[in-house]
Amino acid sequence: MRAVVLDNEAVQALASPDHDKHRVVVAPLAGVVTRRRRGAGMVAVVPTAVRVEAGRDRSDPRAAPINRFRVLDVALDTDLANRAARIVTGTGVSIADAHLGAVAQTSTGSDVVVLTSDPRDVVRASEPRNVTVVRI
Numbered sequence: 001m002r003a004v005v006l007d008n009e010a011v012q013a014l015a016s017p018d019h020d021k022h023r024v025v026v027a028p029l030a031g032v033v034t035r036r037r038r039g040a041g042m043v044a045v046v047p048t049a050v051r052v053e054a055g056r057d058r059s060d061p062r063a064a065p066i067n068r069f070r071v072l073d074v075a076l077d078t079d080l081a082n083r084a085a086r087i088v089t090g091t092g093v094s095i096a097d098a099h100l101g102a103v104a105q106t107s108t109g110s111d112v113v114v115l116t117s118d119p120r121d122v123v124r125a126s127e128p129r130n131v132t133v134v135r136i
Contacts, residue, residue, distance in 0.1 A: 005112060043072060112129065112131045
C-alpha cells in the first residue's frame with residue numbers, strides 16, 4: 001500500500017485551479033485514482049491539522065476539487081497528538097507539520113509519498129520513517 005500525504009500548500013494548490021502549483025499536485029493524485037481503479041493499494045490523505053492550517057472546509061463548495069479526489073482526513077486523535085507533541089518538542093516544526101510527520105511515522109503502507117513545499121521540515125518530522133518527498 002502506498003500513502004500519498006498532502007501538506008498545507010498541496011491542499012491550497014489542489015483547491016484552486018488558479019494556483020501556480022495546481023497541476024503539479026493534480027498529477028500525482030490522478031495517478032492515485034488510476035491505480036486505485038486498477039486494484040493497486042493506494043490512498044491519498046491529509047492530516048486534519050494541515051487542512052485547518054490551509055483553511056479548507058470540506059463542506060464549502062470550493063472544496064470540490066479535493067473532495068473529487070477522495071483525499072481522506074486523518075484526525076489528530078490521542079495517540080497521534082502525543083506523537084505530534086514529541087515531534088514538535090524534538091524538532092520545532094509547526095503543529096501541522098508535526099501531525100503530518102506523525103501520520104507518516106504511523107502509516108501502515110510500505111511507501112509514504114509527501115507532496116510538500118517544505119521538504120526539510122517534512123523529512124525532520126517524519127524521522128525515522130523514510131518518506132519520498134515530492135517538492136511542489
